[in-house]
Every structure is written in structure tokens, then in C-alpha cells.
Amino acid sequence: MRFSRFFLPVLREDPKEAEIVSHRLMLRAGLISQQATGLYAWLPLGYKVLRKVQAIIEQEQNRAGAVEMLMPTLQSADLWRESGRYDDYGKEMLRIVDRHKRDLLYGPTNEEMITAIFRSYVRSYKDLPLNLYHIQWKFRDEIRPRFGTMRSREFLMKDAYSFDLDRERAVEAYNRMFVSYLRTFRRMGLTAIPMRAETGPIGGDLSHEFIVLAETGESAVFCHADLMNKPIPGPEVDFRGDLTPIVSDWTSLYAATEDMVDMEEFEQSVPADKRLAARGIEVGQTFYFGDKYSAPMQATVTNADGQEIAPHMGSYGIGLTRVVPAIVEAGHDDNGIIWPVSVAPFEVVLISLKVGDGDCDAACEKLYDGLRTAGIDVIYDDREQGAGAKFATADLIGIPYQLIVGPRGLKAGEVEIKHRKDGTRENVPIAEALRRLMELVVPARLETI
């Protein structure tokens, strides 16, 4: 992508409405644009990040055996009357009436709908286990949306729903999502710690919130410090095998959010020097809730004994539009965002320091072609701007590697590669630049897999 042809409205000054760093940087770097309270447009650069986050989630959900589909944003109120939640959900639910005076709602979640779909097709225990997920926009009319897309009213969410014959197998399904989440967040460069959580209006008795520690987090959390450095299951993990040891290992160390914490237990089970009391951002949540929906909605299957039973269900959410600011909170400095390669909107920014100079233009065009041909996601800053402005923009938007090309270096046959993360620079011969960038970028795409 040529910068001159792209749409990247960066702001030089801090927008006054933004308080926390991720909101400020997402606005300044031209990722999002607020359209109303809690409603945001995703500008091209931000949308690229969102798509990369989505791709990682899809890969890891599929790997864990979940199957992707797509349900509508609007739902019939009748469906919610079946579960009893139409009246329970309150003002947070956006209710809509269509031209025929039918009651609709903009879905805040999809348990009812997935259960309805399940019951209309699935009859036998032989079709279980089943885990269906989709990535769709949701709406919750929060009393006070804030912090940009961290807590917006409309938000993009991955929600998966598992169906199993009994509790034991439902816990296996739960474990698959649990392990999948550990991998998913790590691939985005996040350290997300599973913590005991309240189940809220969704119900159930087994639930974890996946929390990224950040000063600006909305909830207070308490956990064992060793959880921060625990190794993540690798790509070799067998989702068809027994995952209990991994889950047990992670849940054996104390971790709870403020709603669930028992300070006495925290202090008893965690040595004083390992007690971590911090704030955190909830980026995902897993629930087991049994037959809370399948029973009242009569979504039953026949078991091996010929009896009708209501499957045990679980649901598993990841807030994509919250994950992005969480990544920014976790990776930034005074100059701007620092993206991990895996979700960076571009992997390399090619900076021409002297647009219009014959040699410089020629060298840049050649490098640009080479990078694209090699499959590197590159943005070429071909604008007629001062060097300082280009460096500042590159730093602000957080592209992991800057390939800097100027007349001075070209005279020596060299270009410069700057690492956004730590500011290190290396001069490389022009002919070596592409190879060196491949060496840096390609392994980093999969970082922790």
C-alpha cells in the first residue's frame, strides 16, 4: 500500500475526549473514529488490525474443534421470551419494533438463537459434541460507555456455544476453549490470565474471565505472580485428548477478580512475595451453564438409552473490539503504539526520506516491489513530507519494522532497519534488506505457536 493512496488521518494533538492511553492512541493513529457515544467507525488502519485479530481467533477456534457460522444481529423477542430473558435483561438491551409491530432486539448475545438452531436440527447424541461459533456485532446499551472501543455500546464479539451429552463431557468442551484461549491471546502478544469469575445474568457455575493486566483495567484482580510467566500450550497440543492437566495446572494457582476474591484464601494460598494485586481488562470469558437454555427451550436429543435429554451447554466469548485497545495498553511508549507483528496493520513501513530524488525513488520502488512479492504486508511512505514527520507517523502507528531509505545511506549502498519495539537500528546493504526483513518478520508472525 502506498501511503499517498491510503486513508490514514493521524492526529498530531491529543483529542480532548480521550482519557486513557489506548483510546488516545487509537484516535491519534487513525484507527477509529467516534460517531456517537459508544459507537465507532473502524478506519482502514484499525480495521486491518481487527481483521488480523479475527483471523487468529478463527484459526485457534477451528484448531480446537469449533465450527464457524454467522447469526444475524437482530433477533426476535419471542426467542428471548422462551428463555425468560426478555424481561430480565433490562434497559441494556436495545429493543426495536419493525413495520409489522413485531418486537425485535439487537442481540447482546446469542444463547437463545443458537439453542433454537440446535433444536431444529439436532436429534441424536451421535451428533455431539458440537461447538458452533460466530463473530458478529453485538449491542448493549451501556449506561456509560467509555474508554473508546474498550467499553463501547456496539462491539464485535466472538461467541462460541458448546453442546454435550453430560456434565463431564461439557467440561471437556470447556477445557478445549480454555486452552484455546490461552493460545489465542498469546498469539496476539497478550498475557491473559484465567481467573475465577462470576457468571452474571448468563448463569452457570463454572466460569473464568481471561484478564490482561493493565493500569487502566476496569476491575481489580488478585492472583499468583507465577501465572504471568507460565508457558502456553504449543501447537502440538491435542484437542482431542485430555486437557485436564493443562487446565488444572493453570487453575491450581490462585486467581480471582474482585467480584469473586476471598482475601483470606488469597493470603493463605499465595506466599506474600507472590501476591499480585492489580487491575485488569477482561478480554474473554468462558462459562459452563448446563441446561439453563436447552431445558426451557426444549432443545433435547435422544441419548443411547433412547431417553430425551437436554444437552449441557457452555458459551465462550472474546471481545475483539476490546482486545485491540488491550493490545495497545500492553504495547506503547511515548511515541505511539508498538504492535506485535501478528496483529500489526502493516509489518513493515518503507520510508523514503527524499521523494523526488531519482536514486531514492528507484531504490524505494524496487524494495517496495520486492517486499510485496515476498508477501510482506508493507506500507510505502511515498509522501512529500519531511523526514521527521515520517518518522513520527511511523512510530505513532506502531509498525514493527521501519525500512528507512535516504540518499545518505544509498551513497554507501545501505538502507536502515529500525525496530519499533526497542528502537534499535541496523544498517544493511540494499541487496540484503529484503532477506533480513523476512528473517525478522516471518517467524514473528507466529511468535508463540
Place this chain on the structure above:
RNA sequence: CGGGGCAUAGCUCAGUCUGGUAGAGCACUGGUUUUGGGAACCAGGGGUCGCAAGUUCGAAUCUUGUUGCCCCGACCA
């Protein structure tokens, strides 16, 4: 929903207290010179001061209403 605050050029703001016909920086347009960390100079364009009523000879400024946005709290799969 309770409490507090803001609304003036594309952005960040000054001007409001004390009424007299709207400004700065950045951005934008044209030109010249520049070019390795947000370049300089010259010349320009751009605002019915959120909206509506009221007070007044006269309102960005005072009064009332209204809308939008932000912050704190309660709320939050």
C-alpha cells in the same frame, strides 16, 4: 439515573467574568527555498461562535430551554 464539566475554523484552544459585530497555533491551497526526528518564508481560503427562544440600540459573551459530548459514581457475559 445522580453529581460535575464542555460545545468558537478540519484539530487543539484563546476570547465569555466586565455585551460593541471573531482570533492564535497546527492543518489546508498557490509559490519559492528546503529535506536523516513533526522545515522556513511569502501570499491565500475557511467560522450565521451546537440549536431555539428571550433581554438589549447591539449577544460568542447575559437569561431560559434544548441537543450532543466528556468525567466521577452506581451499572457492566
